[in-house]
Amino acid sequence: MTTARSASKINNFVIKIATVNGTGSASANGLLMKALFRMGIPVTGKNMFPSNIQGLPTWYEIRASKDGYNARTGRIDVMIAMNAQTYRKDLAEVSPGGYLIYDSTWPREQQLQRQDVTVLGLPLAQLVNDNFAGARVRTLMKNIAYVGALCALMNIDRATVRKLLEETFAAKPKLAASNLQAIALGYDYASAHFDCPLPVQAQAMTATAGKVLIDGNTAAALGCLYAGATVGAWYPITPSTSLMDAFQGYCERYRKDPHSGENRFCIIQAEDELSAIGMAVGAGWAGARAFTPTSGPGISLMSEFIGFAYYTEIPIVLFDIQRVGPSTGMPTRTQQCDLMMAAYASHGDTRHPVLLPADPGECFTLAVQAFDLAERLQTPVFVLSDLDIGMNDWMVDELVWDDHYRPDRGKVLNDEDLADMDKFYRFMDSDGDGIAYRTLPGSDRKGSYFVRGSGHNQYGGYTEDATEYQQVVDRLTDKWQTACKLVPQAITHSSGSPNSIGVIAFGSSHGATTEAVERLSAEGCEVDYLRLRAFPFGAEVQAFLDQHQSVFVVEQNRDAQMRSLLLLELHVQQDKLIPILHYNGLPIPSDLISDRIKTHLQSEAVA
Amino acid sequence: MSFITKPKVSWSGQKKNALGMTLNDYEGGLSTLCAGCGHDSITAALVQAFWELALKPEQVIKLSGIGCSSKTPAYFLSGAHGFNSVHGRMPSVATGAQAARRDLIAVGISGDGDSLSIGFGQFAHAIRRNLNVLYIIENNGVYGLTKGQFSASADPGSSNKKGAKNLNQAINPVAIAITLGGSFAARSFSGDKQQLVPLLKAGLMHPGCAVIDVISPCVTFNDHVGSTKSYAWTRDHLHASSAADFVPPATEIIVDYAAGETTNVELHDGSTIRLKKLDPEFDPSSRSRTLEYLEARRADNEIVTGLLYIDAEMPSFHDIAGTAQQPLTTFDFDQLNPGAEALQQLQKNMR
Ligand SMILES: Cc1ncc(C[n+]2csc(CCOP(=O)(O)OP(=O)(O)O)c2C)c(N)n1
Ligand code: SF4
Ligand SMILES: [Mg+2]
Numbered sequence: 002m003t004t005a006r007s008a009s010k011i012n013n014f015v016i017k018i019a020t021v022n023g024t025g026s027a028s029a030n031g032l033l034m035k036a037l038f039r040m041g042i043p044v045t046g047k048n049m050f051p052s053n054i055q056g057l058p059t060w061y062e063i064r065a066s067k068d069g070y071n072a073r074t075g076r077i078d079v080m081i082a083m084n085a086q087t088y089r090k091d092l093a094e095v096s097p098g099g100y101l102i103y104d105s106t107w108p109r110e111q112q113l114q115r116q117d118v119t120v121l122g123l124p125l126a127q128l129v130n131d132n133f134a135g136a137r138v139r140t141l142m143k144n145i146a147y148v149g150a151l152c153a154l155m156n157i158d159r160a161t162v163r164k165l166l167e168e169t170f171a172a173k174p175k176l177a178a179s180n181l182q183a184i185a186l187g188y189d190y191a192s193a194h195f196d197c198p199l200p201v202q203a204q205a206m207t208a209t210a211g212k213v214l215i216d217g218n219t220a221a222a223l224g225c226l227y228a229g230a231t232v233g234a235w236y237p238i239t240p241s242t243s244l245m246d247a248f249q250g251y252c253e254r255y256r257k258d259p260h261s262g263e264n265r266f267c268i269i270q271a272e273d274e275l276s277a278i279g280m281a282v283g284a285g286w287a288g289a290r291a292f293t294p295t296s297g298p299g300i301s302l303m304s305e306f307i308g309f310a311y312y313t314e315i316p317i318v319l320f321d322i323q324r325v326g327p328s329t330g331m332p333t334r335t336q337q338c339d340l341m342m343a344a345y346a347s348h349g350d351t352r353h354p355v356l357l358p359a360d361p362g363e364c365f366t367l368a369v370q371a372f373d374l375a376e377r378l379q380t381p382v383f384v385l386s387d388l389d390i391g392m393n394d395w396m397v398d399e400l401v402w403d404d405h406y407r408p409d410r411g412k413v414l415n416d417e418d419l420a421d422m423d424k425f426y427r428f429m430d431s432d433g434d435g436i437a438y439r440t441l442p443g444s445d446r447k448g449s450y451f452v453r454g455s456g457h458n459q460y461g462g463y464t465e466d467a468t469e470y471q472q473v474v475d476r477l478t479d480k481w482q483t484a485c486k487l488v489p490q491a492i493t494h495s496s497g498s499p500n501s502i503g504v505i506a507f508g509s510s511h512g513a514t515t516e517a518v519e520r521l522s523a524e525g526c527e528v529d530y531l532r533l534r535a536f537p538f539g540a541e542v543q544a545f546l547d548q549h550q551s552v553f554v555v556e557q558n559r560d561a562q563m564r565s566l567l568l569l570e571l572h573v574q575q576d577k578l579i580p581i582l583h584y585n586g587l588p589i590p591s592d593l594i595s596d597r598i599k600t601h602l603q604s605e606a607v608a
Numbered sequence: 609m610s611f612i613t614k615p616k617v618s619w620s621g622q623k624k625n626a627l628g629m630t631l632n633d634y635e636g637g638l639s640t641l642c643a644g645c646g647h648d649s650i651t652a653a654l655v656q657a658f659w660e661l662a663l664k665p666e667q668v669i670k671l672s673g674i675g676c677s678s679k680t681p682a683y684f685l686s687g688a689h690g691f692n693s694v695h696g697r698m699p700s701v702a703t704g705a706q707a708a709r710r711d712l713i714a715v716g717i718s719g720d721g722d723s724l725s726i727g728f729g730q731f732a733h734a735i736r737r738n739l740n741v742l743y744i745i746e747n748n749g750v751y752g753l754t755k756g757q758f759s760a761s762a763d764p765g766s767s768n769k770k771g772a773k774n775l776n777q778a779i780n781p782v783a784i785a786i787t788l789g790g791s792f793a794a795r796s797f798s799g800d801k802q803q804l805v806p807l808l809k810a811g812l813m814h815p816g817c818a819v820i821d822v823i824s825p826c827v828t829f830n831d832h833v834g835s836t837k838s839y840a841w842t843r844d845h846l847h848a849s850s851a852a853d854f855v856p857p858a859t860e861i862i863v864d865y866a867a868g869e870t871t872n873v874e875l876h877d878g879s880t881i882r883l884k885k886l887d888p889e890f891d892p893s894s895r896s897r898t899l900e901y902l903e904a905r906r907a908d909n910e911i912v913t914g915l916l917y918i919d920a921e922m923p924s925f926h927d928i929a930g931t932a933q934q935p936l937t938t939f940d941f942d943q944l945n946p947g948a949e950a951l952q953q954l955q956k957n958m959r
Contacts, residue, residue, distance in 0.1 A: 267707035272729050404948045
């Protein structure tokens with residue numbers, strides 16, 4: 002831990018809350034985070050929860066960063082250790098000089114002491130039991146009480162907390178009152194017994210204007226809503242479920258006919274993922290904007306249909322909210338482990354555009370773009386998010402919408418177009434961009450054609466003829482070239498000085514990488530950074546590889562999948578790409594990246 | 609091959625329907641199935657049904673899974689959009705297409721392998737959702753396209769071409785449909801146009817999932833030989849030759865028998881099955897009575913045909929989903945997109 006990193010603790014700290022799931026701590030943690038946000042302090046929350054409904058340990062990390070960094074770091078400044086089960090581990094995790102707050106109603110093991118950590122005991126259960134009746138209320142209020150204590154200890158604005166509670170319980174004033182009482186209990190006890198505030202503290206600033214706190218699944222759902230998606234099919238799976246829940250909620254609100262109450266959407270909970278994607282494919286074929294949200298195991302099941310839609314050229318959008326694999330893995334932990342699978346999903350020669358949002362803001366914009374690309378390219382398009390982006394609250398710029406936007410429905414012929422044509426051939430490339438024209442079911446019989454996953458020729462007929470077959474699959478590679486030009490480009494942050502070291506990252510590794518790169522720069526080690534936003538890679542990615550002698554590839558999987566993809570798809574020497582990998586299920590910390598880069602460069606300098 | 613377009617012979621005097629269209633106008637590409645295959649008879653009955661109902665081809669979507677049976681949507685209604693999906697997954701594609709275009713009439717063609725094994729889940733859930741589709745199972749007791757393995761509808765005790773006996777129980781799709789709460793369950797025989805055409809028409813008009821199990825003999829691999837059934841010389845003959853490249857020329861099996869009667873049908877291998885056509889008086893409104901009746905007839909080795917169960921009032925997929933009457937694909941973008949202002953508003957509680 003360098004001193005530079007832990008300099009000022011004002012608006013620059015990490016609080017970690019250790020509780021038991023099912024005890025209602027989520028709302029207390031959300032309250033805490035929002036209070037900091039309302040104080041104008043950039044903040045991010047990371048939920049580390051078990052794949053279980055009740056009774057297992059769960060943690061929540063809140064990082065306040067005046068500089069706007071949103072990644073995890075290797076640091077814990079304040080630990081709220083509410084779970085006796087994990088106390089030992091939680092204490093061990095606190096950074097030197099940090100604080101640990103625990104419920105002193107019951108004594109803790111005395112031998113568990115650390116000289117370099119200040120331990121503060123508050124009799125939270127006692128306070129709550131003395132003031133509230135009923136086991137359920139007491140459990141909930143104990144959580145709110147630690148928020149109250151933190152208000153005193155960390156200078157979190159109590160008026161802001163009060164306002165938030167009043168907003169939340171606007172319809173239930175009684176609940177607001179008891180929550181406020183719990184806040185006061187914690188606050189008063191802490192004020193009376195400790196020297197408040199601690200050096201680790203919040204101070205109002207103005208860095209959150211124009212920002213919102215939103216999770217990626219909600220943002221992606223809004224993207225689907227705004228893109229005009231009408232058919233969504235899914236099978237429940239963590240961590241993608243909340244995407245469809247959010248879509249359903251927004252549709253209920255914005256897509257019901259004001260008079261008849263009819264739905265301008267159709268959401269289908271399928272019997273499994275094989276069916277969910279079949280439904281999306283059927284709807285995409287019929288001309289609806291259709292999508293299916295899932296996670297890795299779902300993509301495995303969907304693979305047959307993904308290849309089918311690729312070969313029959315049907316637009317659909319798949320959201321893969323990645324979780325830890327292989328197999329069931331750790332369903333509530335994060336990874337970037339489905340990249341390879343998404344890029345080449347299904348048997349035979351198949352490739353799919355994959356969009357790589359780095360935060361909830363991009364989940365929104367790239368979701369919209371995914372529908373445009375799917376219809377323009379007539380092919381399945383992936384949006385590869387992950388649990389960290391999808392289920393955690395991130396601070397991002399407020400989502401904005403341009404009312405001039407019109408969906409790109411791609412090359413679709415209507416009946417008038419058909420009337421002007423001699424004959425319609427479904428798979429013929431008349432524009433030279435690899436994309437053929439399609440017609441939709443219900444259109445004039447002149448435009449009817451037969452979709453088949455078996456060999457077909459450019460006229461849409463069945464074929465087993467070598468030349469005819471090859472002509473169609475070769476055109477699909479032409480279409481891939483078009484895709485290269487249409488997908489979102491990578492973004493390069495150049496250090497400004499001529500530089501031989503590059504870093505590549507994507508998706509949820511972006512925040513940590515940005516912080517690492519800036520930290521290195523502050524320490525005098527300049528690197529250029531390229532953030533990938535899509536597969537296939539554009540020419541700018543090749544150029545970046547060409548321009549640098551060594552390129553670190555940061556990703557959250559064991560097997561360096563992005564590195565492999567770069568090696569497969571571009572011209573680059575294998576040893577030029579140095580993997581930086583993190584795959585234990587927790588979001589990648591920024592320290593890990595800067596430390597690895599430094600260590601590598603130092604060892605190179607020595608060698 | 610299925611892209612071969614059939615020469616459309618028209619001659620004056622051909623009968624026209626209410627749209628002024630002839631039967632030929634409802635046909636599709638040339639069938640590539642074995643001569644005499646029951647599936648082709650079903651195709652012909654479908655053409656007849658569409659023609660009689662005077663449906664516009666573009667009002668229809670035809671979908672299927674994989675199998676000989678699933679190839680048939682290419683052989684009728686060339687003016688309709690068709691969809692040959694993946695094995696066992698026709699129902700999901702039909703569901704999505706219906707969700708998008710509820711104004712189109714969906715006809716799904718499947719096989720006993722397609723629906724009762726790999727696609728059993730999707731078959732069940734299409735019924736459970738009461739999806740608006742005419743769901744035809746062209747049931748031959750075998751996997752035709754992969755050359756004669758038993759399907760899940762093969763009767764226990766029947767043997768395949770290699771003489772191996774099937775010892776597993778048979779799945780009965782109509783009993784399944786009824787048990788799962790289906791709103792329309794019927795059975796027929798491919799060669800019984802008299803019965804099949806009206807059933808298909810009823811199924812096309814039914815507001816929900818109309819399951820029709822059509823017994824459809826496979827000329828090449830089906831061999832429903834049970835204790836009561838005879839072996840013909842063709843069987844030995846087939847053994848002697850290469851099963852892969854010799855398909856004995858056969859003709860379509862046609863039956864014609866009255867309601868309430870039973871008839872023995874001799875299949876291509878010489879074996880027989882016994883069909884029992886429902887009495888005109890049969891009341892298809894009771895699940896339990898139908899199931900009991902099916903069971904009793906089965907004990908006598910009779911396969912009951914006809915409309916076995918119907919409830920036209922049952923809420924369909926769209927009723928349950930509350931889908932707008934207007935097809936979802938036809939809404940203006942403005943009717944789907946809440947606009948910039950709303951986006952701003954809804955983010956108020958995100959800070
Ligand atoms: C995933 C998958 N597995 C296996 C197959 C091979 N296959 C093709 S058709 C078929 C069986 C079809 O049987 P049925 O549905 O009864 O149709 P029939 O040919 O008898 O009309 C099988 C197993 C396939 N196409 N896809
Ligand atoms: S193998 Fe059987 S089911 Fe397939 S086409 Fe030939 S007769 Fe029909
Ligand atoms: Mg079969």
